[in-house]
Amino acid sequence: MAGDGIDAAFEDEVEPTVTIGEYLDGIEAEELEADLVLGGDDGNECTYGAGYLKRQAVFSCLTCVPDGVAGVCTACCLACHDGHEVVELWTKRNFRCDCGNSKFGGHLCKLSPEKDPENPANSYNQNFKGSYCTCSRPYPDPEAKEQVEMIQCCICEDWFHEDHIGLDSLEKIPKDEEGEPLYEEFICHQCSPVCYFLKLYPDMIWASSNQSVSEAVTADSNGMEGGSSGHVDTEKNENGAPVDHRSIENTSVEENCTKDIEASDKSILGDNSGGNCKIGVDINTTSADSEKIMPLFMSKGWRETLCKCGTCTNFYAQRGIAHLTDKEDSIEEYEKIAKQKREKKLEQQEGAEANFINSLDHVQKIEILSGINDMKNEFQSFMESFDPSKTVTSDDVQSIFKNLARKKQRLS
Structure with missing residues (x-):
């Protein structure tokens, strides 16, 4: 028996082996992941000349700008900041490369030296300093025993630990049995008050692991007869995901939870023909429930259901969320x-x-x-x-x- 224990110990120490095919497949997967993050940018030219891109990979060089109030494109990261302390920010929207401008203390960009002193339309959050989430910790966190993946808010674009998004239980996050997310996009609890108008839409826009899509659509269609919309039950949607309290422990996730919203479901909403409002309610008259500020988990295709009438479009612009109706803004389109x-x-x-x-x-x-x-x-x-x-x-x-x-x- 002792010998068996020794053999088992040696087996644990043996490094896993891979075939040449598996190794090549692994390399190809890594290259694909890199292309998805970089948006297919080959990193040869500075993107400054293209202006404020709707979405691009952005990096922050803390060696050159310790305050974290500047960002550079992929090409400049490689050509101008090699060997520096660089923070990878994944992607940012409506951003123009800062490399070599007034924030870099006289160090000109090697690829595009002629630049304006600043890019006034750029926005910088704490990520540019290497801090994330409400806890403002770095990633990877040197003090953490285990690195936990974070999720990005599609409004503020900050990244959050799942246990720091204002939920009293992680089980309220829509996931399947393997722990994979059932939501397409996430709106953090800090940004959700800006998006309170989403409660005027049918339940089909919410991702849920606790209630099937068919149940959600049926329930909401009953409440939107005649093309008008009433307020959705607050308790049912307090987390941005409908909850059936009677069967929360036993219900299973249906396969179509993450599928695109079907045309038949979209017909629950009105259309924008003739400038009509889809939801039939003046979006400016609604108000957020300040007592229940919770994160929102959105289903696949939810942006396509948003009303684009004049009133709603002006509302989005006034609150800085006009990008939600721009298809090219989404990570799905970017990839x-x-x-x-x-x-x-x-x-x-x-x-x-x-x-x-x-x-x-x-x-x-x-x-x-x-x-x-x-x-x-x-x-x-x-x-x-x-x-x-x-x-x-x-x-x-x-x-x-x-x-x-x-x-x-x-x-x-």
Whole structure:
């Protein structure tokens, strides 16, 4: 029995192994994730000339601007701030690159030195100082025993720990059985009062793990007959997600909870034809319930249901949330564009490779194809003879290429 315990201990110490295919898939996944964050930006040109972009990846250099009141684009982060203390901010809306302006103490941008002293339309929150959430802690947090993922508010764009968003229980956050989010976007408890008008909309705009979509739509359609809208029951929606108290412990999540809002569901609302208001209520006459300021969890496609009549549009603009009706503002659209750029880039790379091969004569093509085949065989021989309990080192990789070089010398 003691021997079995020792064997088990050694098994725990063995590092996990991966195949070449798994390794390449991992690299591809990391490249895709990077492209999604950077919006497909290759980092070659400063984005300043493009003005205030609707959404782009932004970085804050605390070496150059310790107060955190400046942000730089991807290209400037790489070209002008290499080796500096840089905070990655993911994406920010309506932002223009600050690199080299008056906030950088005379240090000009290497890529685009001619810039205005400041970008007055830029906004800077505590993230630019490397602080996040209501607790104003850094991420990663050096004092935390375990790094907990945070979620971003689609209004203020700050990031929050789930246990710091004003809920008395994390179970109220819409998630599936595996802990994956069932909501498309999140509005923090600090920004939710600005969005209190959302309570005028049917329950289908809320993400919920406690009540099915069909139940929510049925319940709300009964309360919106004739195209008019009454106030949604406060208790039912106090967290931005309808709660069925009778079955909260036993209800299961239906698959369509995260699907787009169906056209049949959208018909519950009026349309904007002729300038009509979808919700049939003067949005300016509503008021927030200051006693129940809670975060809101929104379902997929919720922005598309927002009314765009003149009254509602002016209301959004006055409160600084006009971006909610701009499809290009959403992270979903940003990542969609990034994927399209990535696919186009890969197609161009494949085309360049094909053009290169086609430009060679017959002998050169045979030599290249033969070299690729030799490398493939060498890697295969290495993997067949390699002890899977050991880790592949740089010396191992170098030995593969040395063997290839020796074989080539013998054949030449």
